[in-house]
Amino acid sequence: MWASQRAGAVPGSVFALMDAAKERARAAGRAVVDLSIGSSDLSPPEAVLSALRGATRDPGTYRYPLFSDTAPLREAAARYLGRRFGVTVDPQTEVLPLIGAQEGLAHLLLAVTDPGDTLLLPDPGYPPYLGAAAVAGVRVAPLPLREDTGFLPDLDALPQELRPRALLLNYPNNPTSAVVDDAFFPRVAAWCRERGTLLIHDHPYAELTYDDYRAPSALQAGLDGVVELHSLSKTHHMGGFRVGFAAGDAGAIAALARVKGSVDFHPYLGIQRAAALALDLPEALGRQGAAVFQARRDALVPALRDQGWAVAWPQASMYAWARVPGLRDSVAFAVRAAEQTGVALSPGAAFGTQGEGYVRLALVQPPEVLLEAARRLGGVGV
Ligand SMILES: Cc1ncc(COP(=O)(O)O)c(C=O)c1O
The missing domain is CATH 3.40.640.10 (Type I PLP-dependent aspartate aminotransferase-like (Major domain))
Known part of the structure; x- marks a missing residue:
């Protein structure tokens, strides 16, 4: 009743759906690896x-x-x-x-x-x-x-x-x-x-x-x-x-x-x-953190490519943007991946219609955790 037209025009976020999927994974006893949010896990200098x-x-x-x-x-x-x-x-x-x-x-x-x-x-x-x-x-x-x-x-x-x-x-x-x-x-x-x-x-x-x-x-x-x-x-x-x-x-x-x-x-x-x-x-x-993210890229991107995902080699940012062969509904895939494997990623559709068919993984965990996440994701069907 009290929402303005302006507030009503703000699009909802699929991240609430992802949050619920992570909760269900936790409730099922899975160790959640959250790669869905681009928040640096490093400390300031x-x-x-x-x-x-x-x-x-x-x-x-x-x-x-x-x-x-x-x-x-x-x-x-x-x-x-x-x-x-x-x-x-x-x-x-x-x-x-x-x-x-x-x-x-x-x-x-x-x-x-x-x-x-x-x-x-x-x-x-x-x-x-x-x-x-x-x-x-x-x-x-x-x-x-x-x-x-x-x-x-x-x-x-x-x-x-x-x-x-x-x-x-x-x-x-x-x-x-x-x-x-x-x-x-x-x-x-x-x-x-x-x-x-x-x-x-x-x-x-x-x-x-x-x-x-x-x-x-x-x-x-x-x-x-x-x-x-x-x-x-x-x-x-x-x-x-x-x-x-x-x-x-x-x-x-x-x-x-x-x-x-x-x-x-x-x-x-x-x-x-x-x-x-x-x-x-x-x-x-100032660039020490960049070197940490670069090492994570070096670990994760080849692992995703090995399982058939098409990932451009990132030269910057903190994300791997992957096209998953055969993927038609990235939101359903991301929810399923979180529930079945505990790995949370961002569905490409959350970023716009051109994002459908893709997923985004944030490089916010150490290389060994990213490799384990890639291994678990490999088993999720599209
Ligand atoms: C493209 C882009 N702009 C802005 C922000 C938010 O920046 P800030 O924390 O300075 O508000 C982000 C955070 O993920 C981002 O990816």
Whole structure:
């Protein structure tokens, strides 16, 4: 009775179904291996934890943080973008702390779109994108990401007359693990500028990259009409801290600050200090977690391929995205797999219609557990 039309428009999540399936597996006495959620199982660097501990003992951190209090984090974010991507941003006008990229995106859509505007959204894509779009009241135009184009968008295949208000992309990609080269964002930004479209790039996996691959930033295509969302959740294993930042087009950042100003008071100052320290860490320290995920990829992907699943070799992110031969109903398969084997994975259909036939496994367990999970999954029929 009290749900607004806006709340009613937010799509339900199949993860509730998966939760129930995991519960049934536990009740049947099975050891559950949960690979369905991309939450890092590693700890933040010790220096980051120590900064947070220290901050909790400083009464100066207990008050509401005002915009001026966020300067150290904004400046650390600007230093990071300069050092890592060669991008110059003004920390005063082109950077804003977030309570995670997910919060940032939901409020950014409220800040830069009007109800009825069109938003181009990747399919498959991170499920909360659809919820954020529903809350903002925008019309979603799906942008298919297909295996035959390396899960990259084919913008030239879209109708010439399409003039979306915003295009949302995410590379390294969740769920497909696809990555892009340095030429990608300049090309996409040019497409957007021709149409008066804001390019929003969700970049939480910026540093979770393997081998010699380094992810580019959309901001390298210029800040005009581009906003990028960064997060400490994956790169520094700080998902529970809820902290990230937005950077880019000063007009869009100002609009976001205006909306957020009526919603929140920025992250806790201690978390801001910890995040600023994390962003200033030398690259080698910041990349220790990436090496752990890379070793897990090296274990799991060949094991999945051995059982006939088609898995692209991930160069980044924390997922294996697998096409399962003959799979028609990935949700039913994922529920059955959890009930029969205790291994929980994400059904591809949870990420959009283009995700059907696929499953996503998060690399959030040590290699030996992933190998055991692959062995158990091999016995589940499609
Ligand atoms: C593509 C993508 N964006 C955003 C998030 C959430 O980031 P944060 O923890 O900063 O809100 C995730 C988490 O899985 C994600 O995969």
